[in-house]
Amino acid sequence: VVPVSGRYFYLDLPNRVGSPLTTEALNRYLTPRDTARMQAAALTSATDMLAYMRLAGVGDVLLDLTDPDISDAQRKWFRALLPVRFENERFAVLSNPAPLYPAFFATSAAPAPDGFQEYSATLEQAKARRLLVASPDGLPLDSLPGMKTPPDADFAVVPLAEPRTSSHAAFASPGQPGWLVLDESWHPDWTATVDGVPAFVYRAAGGLPGVPLPAGKHRVVFQFQPPAWYAACLGGGPLSWLVALGFLCAPPILPPRLTQGVEPPPPAGPRPPARHERPGSCPAGVSAAPACR
Numbered sequence: 001v002v003p004v005s006g007r008y009f010y011l012d013l014p015n016r017v018g019s020p021l022t023t024e025a026l027n028r029y030l031t032p033r034d035t036a037r038m039q040a041a042a043l044t045s046a047t048d049m050l051a052y053m054r055l056a057g058v059g060d061v062l063l064d065l066t067d068p069d070i071s072d073a074q075r076k077w078f079r080a081l082l083p084v085r086f087e088n089e090r091f092a093v094l095s096n097p098a099p100l101y102p103a104f105f106a107t108s109a110a111p112a113p114d115g116f117q118e119y120s121a122t123l124e125q126a127k128a129r130r131l132l133v134a135s136p137d138g139l140p141l142d143s144l145p146g147m148k149t150p151p152d153a154d155f156a157v158v159p160l161a162e163p164r165t166s167s168h169a170a171f172a173s174p175g176q177p178g179w180l181v182l183d184e185s186w187h188p189d190w191t192a193t194v195d196g197v198p199a200f201v202y203r204a205a206g207g208l209p210g211v212p213l214p215a216g217k218h219r220v221v222f223q224f225q226p227p228a229w230y231a232a233c234l235g236g237g238p239l240s241w242l243v244a245l246g247f248l249c250a251p252p253i254l255p256p257r258l259t260q261g262v263e264p265p266p267p268a269g270p271r272p273p274a275r276h277e278r279p280g281s282c283p284a285g286v287s288a289a290p291a292c293r
Contacts, residue, residue: 011024171220179210179213
């Protein structure tokens with residue numbers, strides 16, 4: 001789902017309807033870098049936006065009709081792209097009829113250019129049915145499947161081979177050589193196996209994980225394996241709350257001098273008369289005054 005809104009109510013959509021989001025906010029503060037740059041490049045034209053939504057597997061656009069941060073011109077622009085599937089006084093849902101979700105297969109591929117040109121070039125080549133793949137550390141990609149194949153076939157949706165989770169997805173390849181691309185944001189912690197053998201995960205289509213496949217039927221499994229510090233952070237959060245709760249519930253610990261009893265002062269008795277050195281003199285330690293002379 002592409003949310004077109006400056007508010008955050010739609011963050012609950014994955015829990016309510018089971019559909020993932022392409023971004024967490026209108027300004028993309030926490031969106032992965034490649035995804036944010038692809039979305040920015042897609043705003044160049046209507047055809048670029050349609051190409052992006054197809055590659056990213058976008059099935060619906062949620063259009064906020066009451067958000068003052070969304071102009072009428074923006075709403076009209078999105079309405080001209082896709083048909084309306086549902087609408088009320090607050091929201092409109094636009095439907096994309098051809099998303100490449102949950103994964104797609106490409107028979108023709110080419111190396112992606114460096115820098116920001118990669119994202120606009122990815123959308124242009126997607127219209128021509130060719131997949132762009134980023135070269136890791138500048139290594140040549142000419143020997144990989146599909147790199148010398150002309151774009152004679154369109155991208156094809158690849159269904160799941162078994163029910164998936166947020167970190168695990170399995171597919172069966174169609175049989176011809178090419179690239180299997182998962183519609184998830186690329187991250188270095190994505191791993192993949194082809195017929196049980198570990199395979200390198202390339203960054204394809206401007207920021208999606210993809211693996212090259214030779215001819216023949218293959219089982220491809222994508223697995224997201226976060227590093228150990230992910231688990232440490234998840235465990236550290238509840239632990240810190242338990243420590244704070246323990247300090248709140250524990251009895252106060254005071255130093256011994258504050259916990260020991262304090263003896264009350266002796267009762268005040270009659271004040272003894274002041275001793276004078278001689279008649280008419282002041283008490284010892286008191287400065288002389290005219291009245292004492």
